[in-house]
Structures are given as C-alpha cells and as structure tokens.
Amino acid sequence: MDLAQTIAPFVRASNHVFKQLLDLNINKGQAEPEGDNFVSQGFTVMVGLTGGWQGWFFLDMSQDTAIKLAGLMTGEAYDNVDNEEVLLAGAEIANIISGNALTDINNLNSGVSIRLTPPSVFAGEGMSMFNVKLNAYSVLLQTDAGNIKINVVMKEAK
Amino acid sequence: MKGLRKDGRAIRVMAVDDSPVTRKMIKKALVPEGFEIVGEAGNGRDAVELCEKIDPDIITMDVTMPIMDGLEAALIIKQKNPRQKIIMLSAMSDQNIVEEAMSRGINHFCSKPFTAGDMVAKIMQVISE
Amino acid sequence: MDVKYVNAFIAGLIEVSGMLGINSLARTGLNKRDHLKTENDVNIILGLVGDLKGNVVLSMQETTAMKVASKMMGGMPVTEFDVMPKSALCELSNMANGRSASELEKIGVMTSITPPTLIHGRNMISLISQVETVVVQFSAQEGGLELNIAIED
Numbered sequence: 530m531d532l533a534q535t536i537a538p539f540v541r542a543s544n545h546v547f548k549q550l551l552d553l554n555i556n557k558g559q560a561e562p563e564g565d566n567f568v569s570q571g572f573t574v575m576v577g578l579t580g581g582w583q584g585w586f587f588l589d590m591s592q593d594t595a596i597k598l599a600g601l602m603t604g605e606a607y608d609n610v611d612n613e614e615v616l617l618a619g620a621e622i623a624n625i626i627s628g629n630a631l632t633d634i635n636n637l638n639s640g641v642s643i644r645l646t647p648p649s650v651f652a653g654e655g656m657s658m659f660n661v662k663l664n665a666y667s668v669l670l671q672t673d674a675g676n677i678k679i680n681v682v683m684k685e686a687k
Numbered sequence: 688m689k690g691l692r693k694d695g696r697a698i699r700v701m702a703v704d705d706s707p708v709t710r711k712m713i714k715k716a717l718v719p720e721g722f723e724i725v726g727e728a729g730n731g732r733d734a735v736e737l738c739e740k741i742d743p744d745i746i747t748m749d750v751t752m753p754i755m756d757g758l759e760a761a762l763i764i765k766q767k768n769p770r771q772k773i774i775m776l777s778a779m780s781d782q783n784i785v786e787e788a789m790s791r792g793i794n795h796f797c798s799k800p801f802t803a804g805d806m807v808a809k810i811m812q813v814i815s816e
Numbered sequence: 817m818d819v820k821y822v823n824a825f826i827a828g829l830i831e832v833s834g835m836l837g838i839n840s841l842a843r844t845g846l847n848k849r850d851h852l853k854t855e856n857d858v859n860i861i862l863g864l865v866g867d868l869k870g871n872v873v874l875s876m877q878e879t880t881a882m883k884v885a886s887k888m889m890g891g892m893p894v895t896e897f898d899v900m901p902k903s904a905l906c907e908l909s910n911m912a913n914g915r916s917a918s919e920l921e922k923i924g925v926m927t928s929i930t931p932p933t934l935i936h937g938r939n940m941i942s943l944i945s946q947v948e949t950v951v952v953q954f955s956a957q958e959g960g961l962e963l964n965i966a967i968e969d
Contacts, residue, residue: 549800550712565899569937577863577871577930585863585933603711613852616943617708625799628778646863646930647945647968649871656937659902684931706946753947753968 530582532664534638535683539586540668542629543679546622547672551601557671567663567680569656570594572610574623577646578631582638584662584682586630588623592652594675595619601674610652620648689807690722692744697723698814701743703734703760704776705752713747716803722810731755735763738771745772745810747797750784758784761793772813776801817950817967820923822846825872825965826952828916836908837887838956845953849964852941856962858897859935859942860909866927868920870945870967874909878936880959881905887958897936906932 540558547553567573567587572595574588590598592610599607599618607615624645631643660682667680690698700722702713710727718724726741728734731748732755738746746764748757761773777785778799785796797809826843833841856875863871876884878897885901886894888908894901909932917927945966954961 546800549802549805552802566936573935575861575933575935577861577865579863579865579928579930583928583930585930599708602715603708604715605711611852611941613943614708614711616852616941617706617946620943620946621706621708625778628799644865646865647870647947647966649861649873649945649966650943651859651935651937651940652942653937653940656935656940659899659906659934659936660931661903661906662931682931682933686928 530683530685532666534634536664536668536679536681538630538633539626539679539681540670541633542626543670543677546626546629550622550625551598553601553672553674555670555672559669560666561669561678562665563663563667563680565663566657566659567667569651569658570676570678571654571656572619572650572652573656573658574619574648574650575658576623576627576648578627578643578683579646579686580643581641581686582634582643582683583686584684585660586623586627587658587678587680588619588626589678589680591675594677595652597674598622616650616652619650623648688721689811690717690720692814697721698810699723699725699741699744700810701726701728701734701738701741701746703728703731703746703752703757704749705729706749709749713806716806717810720807731757731760734760738764739767745774745814747774747776747806750775750777756784758788758793761788762791765793774809774813817948817965821868821920821925821967822950822952822965824919825913825916825963827919828914829874829912829954829963832908832912832915833956836911837890838884838958841954841956841961843952844955847951849949849951852943854940854942857936857938857940858905859940860905860932861935861944862909862913862932863930864927864967867925868927868967870947870965872913872966873942873944873964874912875962875964877959880961883958884908884956902934902936906934
C-alpha cells in the first residue's frame with residue numbers, strides 16, 4: 530500500500546467534488562510534512578474507513594474557509610461555525626469526497642471493500658489529531674476559498 | 688426558466704435528504720429555474736407520508752438516510768402510485784444499492800456530486816418521459 | 817438507539833478500564849447530548865460500520881487524560897500530553913470498543929471498528945455522526961469521563 534493507492538484517490542476526488550459541487554477550482558496542490566500529529570487549521574471533518582483496509586480520511590480547513598464553503602453550498606450567509614449548517618456542509622463535502630475516492634480504491638484493489646462511517650466534525654483552537662498510522666505527508670490544496678488540507682490513515686485490517 | 692410545465696405552471700418538487708444543507712443546495716439549484724419546492728423530508732418514512740399529502744410532480748430522494756432509507760421509501764411510494772416520478776441521489780459509495788434499485792425498477796439516478804445544471808437536466812429528462 | 821447497544825459500550829469501557837488499573841470507574845449519568853460545545857479537550861473517536869453505523873467518542877479533560885495514561889503505564893509520571901499518553905489512551909479506547917463489539921456479537925449484532933484517533937484542542941465544538949448522540953458520564957479517581965455514542969441502528 531503506497532501513497533498512490535491511498536491518498537491520491539482522495540486528492541482526485543477532492544478536485545472533482547470541489548469543482549462540481551461548489552464551482553471551486555483547486556489552483557495548486559502540494560505535499561506538506563506532518564509530525565506525530567495532524568495539525569488542524571481549525572475545522573476538521575473525519576470519515577472512518579473499515580473493511581480490508583481501515584483508517585480515516587481527514588478534510589481540514591480554517592473556520593473561515595468552512596464558513597465560505599457552507600455559503601457556496603446553500604447560497605446563504607453564515608458568520609460562525611457554531612451554526613450547525615456549517616458543520617453539516619463540511620460533513621456532506623467530506624462524505625461525497627470519500628464516496629468517490631472509495632469507489633476508485635475498491636475498483637483498483639480487489640477484495641479490500643472499504644466502507645465509510647458517517648462523518649464527524651470538530652472545530653476548535655490548537656487542534657491536532659493523533660493516529661499512529663498517520664501519513665507523514667498531508668496534501669495542501671489551494672483554492673480561492675482558502676487552503677484545504679487532506680490526509681489519509683490507512684492500514685491493512687488484521 | 689426551465690422549471691415550468693407546458694401549461695406554464697411550476698414543476699412541483701419534493702426534496703428528501705437527511706441533511707438540511709443538501710436540501711438547501713437542491714433548492715438553490717432549482718428555485719432560480721422556476722421550479723417550486725412543495726415539500727421536504729429528512730427520512731424515508733416522512734417522505735412516504737408527505738408524498739401522499741402533497742402529490743409532487745417529482746421527488747429527489749437521497750439513498751442513505753436514517754429510520755427508512757431512500758430505496759425502501761421509493762419502493763413503497765411506487766407501489767402506491769406506479770406513475771410517481773422519482774430521482775435517486777446517490778454518492779458513489781452506494782453502488783450496490785444502486786444496482787439493487789435498478790433491479791427493482793427504480794431507474795433514475797443523479798450521482799453526487801452534481802452541478803445545478805445536472806440536476807435541472809435530469810429532472811427535465813424524467814418529467815418529459 | 818436501543819439501550820442494549822448503549823449497555824454494551826458501557827460494559828466494555830468499565831471492564832477494560834478495570835483491567836488497565838482504572839478501578840474506580842463508575843457510571844454516574846446518561847442523557848441525550850443537546851449542544852455542540854464540549855468542555856473536554858481530549859476526544860478519542862472510533863467509527864463503526866455494519867449492523868450499527870456511527871461513531872463512539874470517549875472524552876475527558878487533559879488533566880484527567882494524563883492521570884489515566886499514568887495509571888495505565890504503571891504509575892509512571894506523565895507531565896506532558898505527548899505521544900506516549902496519547903498512544904495509551906488510544907489503546908484504552910481501542911480495547912474497550914473491541915470488548916463492546918464482542919458483547920454486541922453475542923446478541924447477533926456484527927460491526928467492524930476503525931482504529932482510534934485522538935483529537936486534542938481547546939474550545940471545541942463537534943458534530944458526531946450527524947445523529948442523536950447519547951452521552952454516558954463516568955467518574956473515576958482520575959476525573960470525569962464521557963462516552964458519546966452516536967449510532968444508527
């Protein structure tokens with residue numbers, strides 16, 4: 530299992546979903562090293578993965594970007610992540626990206642049959658996520674709504 | 688304005704999705720085109736009930752929902768009214784459900800993510816059949 | 817959500833905590849979560865897919881987390897919330913939920929569980945699985961713990 534098999538499908542799916550769902554282009558993507566923890570920009574959606582491979586997908590952005598994306602989705606103006614709709618919008622975006630990425634992964638790797646948990650959303654200050662199998666590199670996607678960072682934790686099930 | 692019938696009346700849409708944000712996204716895609724959102728439901732069970740009351744021209748139905756999923760709701764609605772037009776909205780992870788739905792005669796799908804244009808085009812295609 | 821599912825998660829946490837030296841853990845309350853804000857800066861999340869679908873989150877304050885980790889590591893002092901205590905808490909949560917999954921299996925409920933991830937931060941708000949969440953409160957010598965159970969059955 531390597532980056533081309535794990536994180537790349539999520540990058541491709543993010544490109545597609547941001548364009549289709551939010552009419553948002555990804556101007557540039559680059560690898561960014563992470564340490565022991567995934568360092569959040571303030572707003573992180575997590576989708577769990579189970580099956581032959583198991584782990585997590587992280588979709589991360591600033592709270593300001595999360596507010597902008599929710600606005601692009603519903604056409605309404607939001608001013609705070611306290612608004613449940615901002616959290617729900619982030620959840621829905623991560624859910625669709627994961628669904629698209631997993632279709633790729635499941636098709637390319639016979640027998641892994643990964644399935645998704647419902648997304649959970651965390652927003653706060655100084656947030657970081659710890660998982661022993663975290664990818665050493667995240668991918669930072671630059672958009673007009675701000676930087677979106679993704680990472681994937683993936684390991685073979687015992 | 689695309690969302691009108693030949694007699695000039697707005698096409699009446701019922702939006703079913705457990706996420707209120709997705710329902711708003713559907714509204715945002717359809718209302719500017721002249722469609723009317725006549726009802727919303729957040730799960731399959733409520734959708735079955737509401738459909739009988741408001742008799743929409745077409746239903747957009749999410750597949751994965753709590754309490755009763757979209758496929759089960761669509762089958763019940765179709766049983767009561769075989770002519771009811773329904774478009775299932777599915778994320779790609781719902782592939783096995785899509786196959787099951789097709790085999791049971793539910794055959795209009797709009798896959799997530801969709802653009803406003805995709806959604807409008809799909810509804811117009813299904814309405815004209 | 818059926819109470820027998822909730823009970824399986826409670827039993828799993830109490831049993832495994834006891835095995836790891838957190839002997840005084842006792843359930844003190846149970847209610848539905850009605851707000852997004854949390855006072856807890858340490859949250860360990862696991863996902864479930866199968867007959868039950870959703871997430872379970874074990875939450876506590878950082879001071880409690882360090883005391884629990886210290887107890888698990890045989891009393892070794894923990895002064896900084898770094899990789900060691902984080903790994904220990906993930907392991908606690910992993911074992912507790914593994915135990916809960918076997919309890920559920922006994923009553924015919926099959927689930928598979930993701931590995932745990934620990935979320936650390938301040939002034940946090942969260943939306944877990946986008947469904948109604950049951951919160952079970954526990955108290956122990958080390959401090960208070962909360963188990964957030966957000967599953968669709």
